[in-house]
Amino acid sequence: MKKLLIIAACASLAACGSNEAEQTAEPVDTTAGQTDTATADQMAGTYEITLEDGTVVRQTINTDGTYVDTTLDGTETERGTWRQQGEQMCFDPEGDGAEACYTGGAPGADGSFEVRDASGNVSSSVRRIED
Numbered sequence: 001m002k003k004l005l006i007i008a009a010c011a012s013l014a015a016c017g018s019n020e021a022e023q024t025a026e027p028v029d030t031t032a033g034q035t036d037t038a039t040a041d042q043m044a045g046t047y048e049i050t051l052e053d054g055t056v057v058r059q060t061i062n063t064d065g066t067y068v069d070t071t072l073d074g075t076e077t078e079r080g081t082w083r084q085q086g087e088q089m090c091f092d093p094e095g096d097g098a099e100a101c102y103t104g105g106a107p108g109a110d111g112s113f114e115v116r117d118a119s120g121n122v123s124s125s126v127r128r129i130e131d
Contacts, residue, residue, distance in 0.1 A: 051123070087103055
């Protein structure tokens with residue numbers, strides 16, 4: 001399920017939906033068309049993702065550039081590597097799956113945000129649940 005990808009919003013929003021004010025973005029070269037991006041340490045954590053069909057999954061983002069997707073009961077469904085590309089988060093699953101990149105929106109009052117695929121379609125709603 002490569003759409004779980006969350007962190008897209010974190011690439012452009014350093015707080016990643018977190019309410020912790022001490023998390024701040026590190027500036028990047030805005031002449032390259034980028035905005036502030038979050039560090040791997042800021043993005044690391046566990047996220048709850050609600051897909052368009054209502055399925056809820058968890059994604060753990062690690063500081064070493066890896067991620068693991070699981071069902072709510074802990075069954076692993078996917079793992080791979082992630083990277084930032086400008087304001088997008090790109091996820092490359094292990095195996096034959098193709099890399100997919102996503103962009104996120106601004107967090108709402110509850111810290112959740114929408115994630116959009118390369119076509120601009122909302123693919124999921126994401127909420128950080130653990131640092």
